[in-house]
Amino acid sequence: xxxxxxxxxxxxxxxxxxxxxxxxxxxxxxxxxxxxxxxxxxxxxxxxxxxxxxxxxxxxxxxxxxxxxxxxxxxxxxxxxxxxxxxxxxxxxxxxxxxxxxxxxxxxxxxxxxxxxxxxxxxxxxxxxxxxxxxxxxxxxxxxxxxxxxxxxxxxxxxxxxxxxxxxxxxxxxxxxxxxxxxxxxxxxxxxxxxxxxxxxxxxxxxxxxxxxxxxxxxxxxxxxxxxxxxxxxxxxxxxxxxxxxxxxxxxxxxxxxxxxxxxxxxxxxxxxxxxxxxxxxxxxxxxxxxxxxxxxxxxxxxxxxxxxxxxxxxxxxxxxxxxxxxxxxxxxxxxxxxxxxxxxxxxxxxxxxxxxxxxxxxx
Numbered sequence: 001x002x003x004x005x006x007x008x009x010x011x012x013x014x015x016x017x018x019x020x021x022x023x024x025x026x027x028x029x030x031x032x033x034x035x036x037x038x039x040x041x042x043x044x045x046x047x048x049x050x051x052x053x054x055x056x057x058x059x060x061x062x063x064x065x066x067x068x069x070x071x072x073x074x075x076x077x078x079x080x081x082x083x084x085x086x087x088x089x090x091x092x093x094x095x096x097x098x099x100x101x102x103x104x105x106x107x108x109x110x111x112x113x114x115x116x117x118x119x120x121x122x123x124x125x126x127x128x129x130x131x132x133x134x135x136x137x138x139x140x141x142x143x144x145x146x147x148x149x150x151x152x153x154x155x156x157x158x159x160x161x162x163x164x165x166x167x168x169x170x171x172x173x174x175x176x177x178x179x180x181x182x183x184x185x186x187x188x189x190x191x192x193x194x195x196x197x198x199x200x201x202x203x204x205x206x207x208x209x210x211x212x213x214x215x216x217x218x219x220x221x222x223x224x225x226x227x228x229x230x231x232x233x234x235x236x237x238x239x240x241x242x243x244x245x246x247x248x249x250x251x252x253x254x255x256x257x258x259x260x261x262x263x264x265x266x267x268x269x270x271x272x273x274x275x276x277x278x279x280x281x282x283x284x285x286x287x288x289x290x291x292x293x294x295x296x297x298x299x300x301x302x303x304x305x306x307x308x309x310x311x312x313x314x315x316x317x318x319x320x321x322x323x324x325x326x327x328x329x330x331x332x333x334x335x336x337x338x339x340x341x342x343x344x345x346x347x348x349x350x351x352x353x354x355x356x357x358x359x360x361x362x363x364x
Contacts, residue, residue: 013229014077017052020225024213025269029150030055030121032209032273037148042066043116046140048104049073049123053082056119060086060097068096070115074103104133110140117141120149124274125186131196134274138200141278147202153272154187155210157231160221160267163259164235167251176248179238193274202276209271214264218256219351221265236346243358246349250361253350 034055039062047056050071060069073079079099086097118141127133137147161184168177197204215221239248256265349355
C-alpha cells in the first residue's frame with residue numbers, strides 16, 4: 001500500500017511539475033546552469049536526474065549533428081513527460097537523445113571518461129553523499145570536459161527558518177531546535193562547494209544567483225506545490241510527530257501572519273551552479289585527507305577566502321517571483337501517510353477550515 005501511494009504521489013508530481021513548480025524553481029536553476037554554456041561539436045552529454053526534461057532538452061537544441069544526449073531519472077513518470085517533449089525536435093530528437101530509468105545512487109553505471117558534458121539540475125543534494133556523487137559525475141566525464149550541477153545554497157528559505165527557530169526557542173522545543181540547526185547546516189556554503197569541486201578533480205568555478213518568492217499568506221506558502229513537494233516533509237520531521245507537530249505549526253502560522261499581516265510573505269532562494277572542468281589529476285578521496293593529515297582544521301569562526309573564480313559580480317540578484325496560487329481544497333484532517341509511521345503527509349491542523357486553535361496553546 002505504501003509503495004502504491006508513493007507511486008501515485010510521484011505521478012501527480014510529474015503531471016503538475018511543469019506548470020506549478022518549474023516556473024518558480026526548476027527553471028530558475030536550469031537557466032543558471034545554461035548560462036554561458038558552450039556545447040562541443042559531436043559531443044556526448046549526460047543529464048542526471050533529468051526530470052521532465054529541462055534544461056537537458058534545451059541543451060539538445062544547441063547540440064550539433066552526431067551528438068548524443070543520455071538522460072536518466074529514477075522516475076519513469078517524469079521521463080514519460082520528457083519523452084513527449086522530444087517529439088518536437090524532429091530527426092535530432094529521434095536520433096540524438098536516449099532516456100533511461102535509472103538512479104545515480106549508489107553510483108552511475110557508465111564507464112570512466114565517456115562524456116564531454118555532465119549536467120544535473122537540482123538532483124545533487126537529493127543524494128545521500130553529495131561529495132561522492134560529484135566525484136562520480138567527474139569520473140564519467142572526459143578529460144577537458146565539464147560538469148555542471150545546480151543546488152540551493154546556504155541562505156535559502158532563511159526567512160522561514162528564522163521564524164521556525166524563534167518559535168522553537170520561545171516554546172522550549174530544544175530537541176526540535178537541534179534538528180532544525182542540523183537541517184539548515186546541510187545547505188552548503190560557497191566554500192564547501194569549492195572544496196567539493198576540487199576534491200572531485202575539477203577546476204573550480206561557482207555562480208550564485210539570488211531571487212525571491214512571494215506568497216500571499218502562510219496558507220498559500222505551505223500549500224504551494226514548490227513547498228509541498230519540496231522541503232515541507234523535512235520541516236514536519238523536524239517538528240516531531242502527533243500533537244507536538246501540530247502545535248509547532250500552529251505557532252509558525254501565527255508568527256508568519258503576525259509578522260507579515262497584510263503583506264506578502266517573502267522568502268529568499270540562493271541558487272548555486274557548480275561548474276568544474278576535468279583536469280588531468282586524480283580524484284581525491286575525502287577519507288584520504290583525514291588519514292594522511294592533509295585536511296586542514298579550520299576554526300568555524302574564520303572566514304575562508306573564496307576561490308579566485310568567484311569574481312565580483314558573480315552573485316546576481318534576479319527579479320521577484322510572485323506566486324499566484326489558487327485557493328486549494330482544505331485538507332480533510334484524516335491521517336493518510338505516504339508510508340506507515342511517517343508523518344510527512346499529515347494534514348496541518350492550523351490550515352483545516354473551521355479547526356479551532358487548541359486551548360492548551362493558550363497556556364504556553
